[in-house]
Amino acid sequence: MPPRHRAETNRLADLTLVHPRRCGSGSADSQGTEETTVVFGISIDSIVAVLSLAIPAIAFAWEFVVVRRKRLGYRVQMDTLATDTAHAPGADVLARMHKNGRELQEPSFVLLRIENAGRKEIVESDYLAAEDDKTGIRVTFRQRQVVGMAVTELSQPELRDFFITHNAKGEPIETEGFGSGEEDGAGVIRLPKVKLNRKAHYKVLAVLERKTGRPGSEFPDPEFRADVSGRHDRWLGRFRSPSQLKLAATESHPFASKPALLLIGLLTAAVVIQSSVTLFFRPVPPPLDCVGGTLYLHGSTAFGPAVRRAAETYVSLCQGKGARIPIDDGTFLGSTPGLSALERAGKQAKLPGTTGLGDHIAFTDGPAEGSHPQVLSRPVAYSAYTLVVNKKAKVRNLSLAQIREIYAQKITDWSEVGGAPIPIKFVGRNRGSGTRTALVRRVLADANGRPGEVPPPTVNDCAKLTSENGSCEVESTQTLLQKVAEIDGALGYSEASSVSGAPDVVRLRIDQKQATLDGIEKGGYPYWQTEFAYTFGELPAGSIGAAFLQYLTDQGGKNILRRFGNRPCSETEYPLVCEPRDRFPG
Numbered sequence: 001m002p003p004r005h006r007a008e009t010n011r012l013a014d015l016t017l018v019h020p021r022r023c024g025s026g027s028a029d030s031q032g033t034e035e036t037t038v039v040f041g042i043s044i045d046s047i048v049a050v051l052s053l054a055i056p057a058i059a060f061a062w063e064f065v066v067v068r069r070k071r072l073g074y075r076v077q078m079d080t081l082a083t084d085t086a087h088a089p090g091a092d093v094l095a096r097m098h099k100n101g102r103e104l105q106e107p108s109f110v111l112l113r114i115e116n117a118g119r120k121e122i123v124e125s126d127y128l129a130a131e132d133d134k135t136g137i138r139v140t141f142r143q144r145q146v147v148g149m150a151v152t153e154l155s156q157p158e159l160r161d162f163f164i165t166h167n168a169k170g171e172p173i174e175t176e177g178f179g180s181g182e183e184d185g186a187g188v189i190r191l192p193k194v195k196l197n198r199k200a201h202y203k204v205l206a207v208l209e210r211k212t213g214r215p216g217s218e219f220p221d222p223e224f225r226a227d228v229s230g231r232h233d234r235w236l237g238r239f240r241s242p243s244q245l246k247l248a249a250t251e252s253h254p255f256a257s258k259p260a261l262l263l264i265g266l267l268t269a270a271v272v273i274q275s276s277v278t279l280f281f282r283p284v285p286p287p288l289d290c291v292g293g294t295l296y297l298h299g300s301t302a303f304g305p306a307v308r309r310a311a312e313t314y315v316s317l318c319q320g321k322g323a324r325i326p327i328d329d330g331t332f333l334g335s336t337p338g339l340s341a342l343e344r345a346g347k348q349a350k351l352p353g354t355t356g357l358g359d360h361i362a363f364t365d366g367p368a369e370g371s372h373p374q375v376l377s378r379p380v381a382y383s384a385y386t387l388v389v390n391k392k393a394k395v396r397n398l399s400l401a402q403i404r405e406i407y408a409q410k411i412t413d414w415s416e417v418g419g420a421p422i423p424i425k426f427v428g429r430n431r432g433s434g435t436r437t438a439l440v441r442r443v444l445a446d447a448n449g450r451p452g453e454v455p456p457p458t459v460n461d462c463a464k465l466t467s468e469n470g471s472c473e474v475e476s477t478q479t480l481l482q483k484v485a486e487i488d489g490a491l492g493y494s495e496a497s498s499v500s501g502a503p504d505v506v507r508l509r510i511d512q513k514q515a516t517l518d519g520i521e522k523g524g525y526p527y528w529q530t531e532f533a534y535t536f537g538e539l540p541a542g543s544i545g546a547a548f549l550q551y552l553t554d555q556g557g558k559n560i561l562r563r564f565g566n567r568p569c570s571e572t573e574y575p576l577v578c579e580p581r582d583r584f585p586g
């Protein structure tokens with residue numbers, strides 16, 4: 001017969017006993033809600049980090065402060081048939097036990113451990129029962145009857161008095177509430193309302209025999225039942241009626257085993273470290289000196305997307321100082337219009353003496369043309385530009401000589417350079433555009449360095465360009481890209497990073513060199529330009545203009561410039577000149 005040992009079954013569950021004096025309007029079943037105020041601007045990472053710390057703390061408090069105040073548990077440390085013994089000499093005596101001369105039928109041994117697994121002591125009033133009912137716990141054994149039992153291993157000698165008393169003759173007898181019997185045809189052990197200090201326990205050893213069921217079949221597990229006081233029906237009543245709750249088992253380690261404790265400790269350390277990093281170490285460092293106020297930006301449409309993102313980040317970081325940088329469709333209108341707007345604002349401010357304007361900055365593609373005696377420049381980064389062509393032209397690479405001949409209108413059809421038989425149409429920027437200036441100076445210039453020319457507009461609306469050759473001009477980079485995508489055979493130019501995601505537009509290589517920073521610095525790609533920041537006089541110390549320019553050039557704004565395909569001047573060999581390394585021989 002296979003062994004039926006069920007030693008150390010360790011089926012986990014808990015029974016919470018609530019002292020009547022702790023109940024009432026302020027009892028533990030009344031759960032409050034905690035209001036959390038979320039300040040605008042806090043990142044989702046910070047919220048998650050706070051929750052990752054708060055939730056374990058709340059769970060810990062619930063488990064150890066609320067649930068484990070009063071917890072009574074049991075363990076079935078042994079439940080085995082006497083016939084399961086090994087066939088050593090003398091072992092049969094266990095299987096041949098008698099009661100009143102009658103041999104027991106399939107005798108079995110059960111060892112129970114009852115313990116206080118909570119944080120508080122357990123007293124008689126914690127057991128829900130009538131005052132004249134001295135039984136606190138009932139253990140039912142289906143298909144078996146109790147032959148005899150004894151209380152063993154008391155955690156403290158004083159517990160003995162809850163089980164054994166003496167009659168008038170001085171003879172020891174069982175106390176009220178302690179004993180065995182039958183209920184509904186099943187054997188029952190009744191245990192008294194024992195006071196148990198924290199971690200206190202006692203054990204009960206019982207001998208039972210089969211009463212019903214098929215001989216040799218396995219017995220059902222013992223059923224523990226206890227009536228408990230307090231408003232437990234809200235939490236545990238869903239499993240049993242309020243007056244008949246099944247007492248559940250505890251492990252030999254009421255909290256956790258040593259390996260589990262080690263794992264919990266490592267997990268807690270990981271959560272604390274991750275949350276601390278998220279809360280206190282941000283990937284983008286804030287400006288060293290946040291300054292409030294309103295800053296107005298102007299200038300290059302090509303450089304505008306990078307500056308816009310940097311401005312949004314600065315405002316987010318410095319909103320506590322009241323920083324504002326309003327940006328709309330009229331902010332970046334081109335290098336020359338932006339410079340004009342800066343000079344106009346400076347004159348209208350009527351600044352005294354040599355005081356500079358601290359709330360306006362203009363950005364230009366390359367140095368400003370003409371005379372501007374009251375504005376000062378500072379190089380910020382250099383950028384890669386690219387020629388763009390409508391995809392129906394079937395062209396992806398042109399030589400520098402071919403580009404010059406196309407803009408000189410010596411080549412008028414894409415088929416002449418290996419493309420589709422479609423006439424070439426020019427979509428350009430208005431005069432004063434820095435992107436256009438970079439094109440005529442760096443790409444179309446002749447061998448002597450004289451700037452080239454772009455075809456003058458033949459129509460005042462790009463929509464009028466049809467199947468014939470022609471040219472038109474637009475005011476912004478985004479409009480140029482849109483028109484190149486719409487007009488078959490159109491050719492234009494743009495900052496390289498602005499082309500990403502533009503539909504029906506192809507970035508042209510020049511002599512197989514790509515429009516990237518590596519193409520400029522290592523391959524001699526010719527179409528690039530230095531981006532300048534212009535101010536009206538020296539920016540006053542402590543102005544929002546000075547703070548933002550510092551952020552853009554020397555702090556977190558540099559990361560944004562890189563993401564938009566620019567090389568910050570501070571990373572070049574000669575920051576005040578801000579040109580690629582190969583421009584300086586030796």
